[in-house]
Amino acid sequence: MIQHDVVIVGAGLAGMRCALEACKELDVAVLTKVYPSRSHSGAAQGGIAASLGNSEPDSWEEHMFDTVKGGDFLNDQDAVEEYVKAAPRIIYELEHMGCVFSRTPEGKIAQRSFGGHSKPRACFSADRTGHAILHALHEQLMKNSRSVKIYNEWYMHSLVIDGDQCNGVIVSNIQTGEVEVIRAKAVVFCTGGYGRVFKITSNAFASTADGVMAAFEVGIPLEDPEFVQFHPSGLYRQGILFSEAARGEGAYLLNDKGERFMETYAPSRMELAPRDIVARAEQSEMDAGRGINGEDCIHLDLRHLGEARIMERLPQIRQLAIDFLGIDCVTDPLPIQPTAHYSMGGIPVDNNCHVILDSEGTKMHGFFAAGECACVSVHGGNRLGTNSLLDAVVFGERAGKSVLEYARGRDFGNVNEGQEKARVLEKFEDIFQREGSESYNQIRDEMKEIMMSHCGVFRDEQRLKTCIETLKGLQERFKKGKVTDKGKLFNTEIYEIMELGNMLGMAVIIATAALERRESRGGHYRTDFPKRDDKKFLYHSMVYDSPDGLVIKTKPVVITKYQPAERTY
Amino acid sequence: MATFRIKRFNPEKQPEPYFEEFQLDIPDGATLLDCMNQIKWTLDGSLSYRMSCRSAICGSCAVKSNGHALLACQRQAEHLVDNNDTITLEPLGNMKPVKDLVVDFTPFWDKVNKIKPYLEPKEEPPVKERRQSQEEFLVIDDASTCIMCGACYSDCNTLEVDDNFLGPAALAKAQRFVGDSRDSKTLQRVQDLSEPGGIWDCTHCAECVERCPKPARPFDRIKEIMTVALEEGVHNNNGARHALSFTNSVKRSGNLNENRIPVESMGIFNIPGLLSLIPVGLRMLLKGKVPPILHHSIEEVRDVKRIFKELDQ
Numbered sequence: 001m002i003q004h005d006v007v008i009v010g011a012g013l014a015g016m017r018c019a020l021e022a023c024k025e026l027d028v029a030v031l032t033k034v035y036p037s038r039s040h041s042g043a044a045q046g047g048i049a050a051s052l053g054n055s056e057p058d059s060w061e062e063h064m065f066d067t068v069k070g071g072d073f074l075n076d077q078d079a080v081e082e083y084v085k086a087a088p089r090i091i092y093e094l095e096h097m098g099c100v101f102s103r104t105p106e107g108k109i110a111q112r113s114f115g116g117h118s119k120p121r122a123c124f125s126a127d128r129t130g131h132a133i134l135h136a137l138h139e140q141l142m143k144n145s146r147s148v149k150i151y152n153e154w155y156m157h158s159l160v161i162d163g164d165q166c167n168g169v170i171v172s173n174i175q176t177g178e179v180e181v182i183r184a185k186a187v188v189f190c191t192g193g194y195g196r197v198f199k200i201t202s203n204a205f206a207s208t209a210d211g212v213m214a215a216f217e218v219g220i221p222l223e224d225p226e227f228v229q230f231h232p233s234g235l236y237r238q239g240i241l242f243s244e245a246a247r248g249e250g251a252y253l254l255n256d257k258g259e260r261f262m263e264t265y266a267p268s269r270m271e272l273a274p275r276d277i278v279a280r281a282e283q284s285e286m287d288a289g290r291g292i293n294g295e296d297c298i299h300l301d302l303r304h305l306g307e308a309r310i311m312e313r314l315p316q317i318r319q320l321a322i323d324f325l326g327i328d329c330v331t332d333p334l335p336i337q338p339t340a341h342y343s344m345g346g347i348p349v350d351n352n353c354h355v356i357l358d359s360e361g362t363k364m365h366g367f368f369a370a371g372e373c374a375c376v377s378v379h380g381g382n383r384l385g386t387n388s389l390l391d392a393v394v395f396g397e398r399a400g401k402s403v404l405e406y407a408r409g410r411d412f413g414n415v416n417e418g419q420e421k422a423r424v425l426e427k428f429e430d431i432f433q434r435e436g437s438e439s440y441n442q443i444r445d446e447m448k449e450i451m452m453s454h455c456g457v458f459r460d461e462q463r464l465k466t467c468i469e470t471l472k473g474l475q476e477r478f479k480k481g482k483v484t485d486k487g488k489l490f491n492t493e494i495y496e497i498m499e500l501g502n503m504l505g506m507a508v509i510i511a512t513a514a515l516e517r518r519e520s521r522g523g524h525y526r527t528d529f530p531k532r533d534d535k536k537f538l539y540h541s542m543v544y545d546s547p548d549g550l551v552i553k554t555k556p557v558v559i560t561k562y563q564p565a566e567r568t569y
Numbered sequence: 570m571a572t573f574r575i576k577r578f579n580p581e582k583q584p585e586p587y588f589e590e591f592q593l594d595i596p597d598g599a600t601l602l603d604c605m606n607q608i609k610w611t612l613d614g615s616l617s618y619r620m621s622c623r624s625a626i627c628g629s630c631a632v633k634s635n636g637h638a639l640l641a642c643q644r645q646a647e648h649l650v651d652n653n654d655t656i657t658l659e660p661l662g663n664m665k666p667v668k669d670l671v672v673d674f675t676p677f678w679d680k681v682n683k684i685k686p687y688l689e690p691k692e693e694p695p696v697k698e699r700r701q702s703q704e705e706f707l708v709i710d711d712a713s714t715c716i717m718c719g720a721c722y723s724d725c726n727t728l729e730v731d732d733n734f735l736g737p738a739a740l741a742k743a744q745r746f747v748g749d750s751r752d753s754k755t756l757q758r759v760q761d762l763s764e765p766g767g768i769w770d771c772t773h774c775a776e777c778v779e780r781c782p783k784p785a786r787p788f789d790r791i792k793e794i795m796t797v798a799l800e801e802g803v804h805n806n807n808g809a810r811h812a813l814s815f816t817n818s819v820k821r822s823g824n825l826n827e828n829r830i831p832v833e834s835m836g837i838f839n840i841p842g843l844l845s846l847i848p849v850g851l852r853m854l855l856k857g858k859v860p861p862i863l864h865h866s867i868e869e870v871r872d873v874k875r876i877f878k879e880l881d882q
Contacts, residue, residue, distance in 0.1 A: 037717050
């Protein structure tokens with residue numbers, strides 16, 4: 001049995017920042033199903049928020065207010081306050097580690113405007129900010145390679161739980177197919193989001209709900225899963241991200257008539273309204289037949305910015321659009337559409353990243369989570385752009401500190417290695433043995449299609465019910481598939497099947513929570529209940545598993561400074 | 570209908586790799602990765618390759634297509650089809666195949682680790698950020714776009730004959746620190762990078778620049794490190810001596826003194842090194858390849874000297 005003081009699952013920004021903290025005193029393992037530098041944090045483009053005030057005076061209070069208003073007042077404000085206060089220090093530390101940032105004429109970290117932020121507070125490295133931070137953290141991990149062991153291309157299957165105590169994880173080596181148990185004093189999940197359940201998504205193939213579902217399967221609820229962010233600028237059909245920084249730099253959104261339609265939806269902020277509002281505006285235009293040539297896309301126009309500015313500030317994504325669409329944004333507008341981008345919900349944690357089981361804050365001892373897979377909740381019903389990289393780094397560091405505090409001087413728990421291993425081996429065996437005729441590919445496509453059309457930007461009771469029924473049918477068909485590759489060596493097929501199983505489970509959870517929330521707030525919009533309803537729904541959803549199906553309980557929202565008010569831009 | 574000729578390898582089943590052909594209609598606008606997924610998901614689930622972000626930033630999906638390394642997610646499939654309507658896919662080169670298009674990246678990462686890929690700052694950091702001008706940022710901007718996909722490593726001609734070479738990606742990563750105004754170890758770094766296996770073992774073929782899917786362009790970065798090494802006075806190695814001797818020869822006479830360069834590159838006091846040249850010299854003598862003993866300047870040598878003078882200014 002492998003043994004480490006701490007196992008961190010996921011090697012994106014949160015996981016690596018956590019490792020750097022925990023390895024100061026502990027023996028740390030970081031497990032990733034890819035390589036650290038391949039984590040999806042690296043795809044973040046536009047920036048990371050902090051009230052440095054490098055281009056205009058700014059304050060943490062303004063950052064906090066913008067975040068809470070952007071989140072449609074579902075954010076836990078005590079957590080938001082700690083988070084925005086930590087932001088400047090966190091950015092300076094990244095700079096000290098060597099992270100490469102674009103600079104102001106005085107040599108300070110450059111900052112640009114972003115949707116929903118009242119001040120230019122997005123610190124950036126051209127249009128590859130996530131990449132810059134990811135590599136800076138990876139460099140620090142390589143520097144600390146004596147105290148951090150990285151398990152590249154290992155898959156996490158399940159948590160080892162004893163009552164209210166987490167004692168490790170069951171994993172397998174993708175390269176060899178060997179199943180192993182890693183015993184640990186504490187486990188940290190930094191497993192990212194689950195945008196792959198939707199047809200059009202900016203997410204990597206790896207963003208498949210493995211972490212959240214592993215938590216859910218051992219009885220941990222999921223908080224606010226109905227809140228999924230649709231990013232307004234996914235490249236048409238592909239869904240891959242074209243940074244909000246384009247609008248931050250001044251790009252326009254145009255419908256088929258050439259109108260800057262945001263005037264109708266958010267006259268004061270125009271293209272720089274929060275993402276939920278812009279994505280809905282786009283969808284409304286398309287639904288009204290004003291998409292470009294009547295299709296499901298609208299135009300993002302950067303032409304007036306000029307080639308020089310585009311090359312200085314947005315060079316990578318210009319190339320991206322040339323490679324993927326054959327369109328140069330210097331000379332032509334880009335067709336874009338809303339794309340599933342970020343999960344505001346996730347594994348419920350307290351402000352120190354310790355996983356909790358209920359609204360009373362009962363802990364699952366030894367189990368922590370940070371980053372997109374966790375729900376603190378600092379983003380409430382809708383996350384502002386550039387707040388996610390900040391979330392990952394702030395709470396990654398905090399999880400590291402918490403886990404250090406927790407595991408220091410503690411003994412390892414009891415783990416029955418054979419029994420735990422057998423659980424996962426059975427899962428493998430079950431899939432290998434299936435001799436059905438269903439196509440996993442077909443099932444995955446149908447899931448993505450129904451989630452997009454019935455549980456996407458606009459939702460209603462009828463569509464959600466159909467969606468859930470369809471998904472349950474797909475879960476049944478999932479049991480009747482057949483695997484081609486029965487080998488152990490780098491069998492990517494078997495892992496894709498396991499990921500699909502997780503995604504189907506997650507999709508049902510999202511749709512069920514969306515059906516239950518009969519109001520519209522942030523990224524969750526019900527056409528049959530188009531208003532926010534604070535009297536009935538100003539709470540966090542907590543979705544539990546039970547023998548009779550999913551059960552939804554509630555958890556109060558922490559409100560300190562800002563009382564819920566009407567949200568207009 | 571296009572043919573995808575894919576090199577298959579599964580040592581669990583048979584020890585030797587072989588090619589297998591798949592027929593696929595390339596959908597409009599499909600990337601090479603989209604096609605590979607279509608093959609995997611509808612024709613043969615056992616096909617293995619790496620992928621993740623599909624937006625050319627994670628660096629997972631580099632493979633060889635028609636003999637050259639590229640990122641599968643970044644390229645439109647129809648642009649890759651050859652005259653026979655075929656796309657030939659193989660695993661990256663210079664690394665050991667694991668299964669199908671998956672290779673073992675261990676040596677790649679070991680070499681990245683070797684260049685001490687982290688900032689060694691000058692002093693205790695200030696409370697806020699260190700200042701760095703936009704110009705200083707631009708020196709490391711290109712190198713920092715590297716996504717570690719291994720395309721350059723795969724097609725590097727030096728690596729094909731010399732395992733010890735650090736390779737283009739690790740050296741580009743090294744430039745990101747050599748050129749960083751915040752780093753304190755510039756001299757140490759260029760000394761280490763001038764050792765065998767480092768910058769001077771690059772053959773200047775620039776294949777890595779052709780293969781790089783980002784603006785990192787490793788060979789350009791290698792040249793930048795060479796410049797810094799010479800500026801820092803790190804001359805005590807064959808590569809630097811060769812570069813200096815080469816320059817001096819052209820400066821003096823307008824062409825290369827081929828008798829002098831090998832001797833100067835080896836170092837005039839490097840007796841064992843010079844002795845090692847004798848067999849080569851003898852073989853050249855036997856084949857009638859020895860350059861003339863008396864070296865002549867070209868007629869326009871004054872113009873050459875003027876160019877050097879202007880460059881010096």
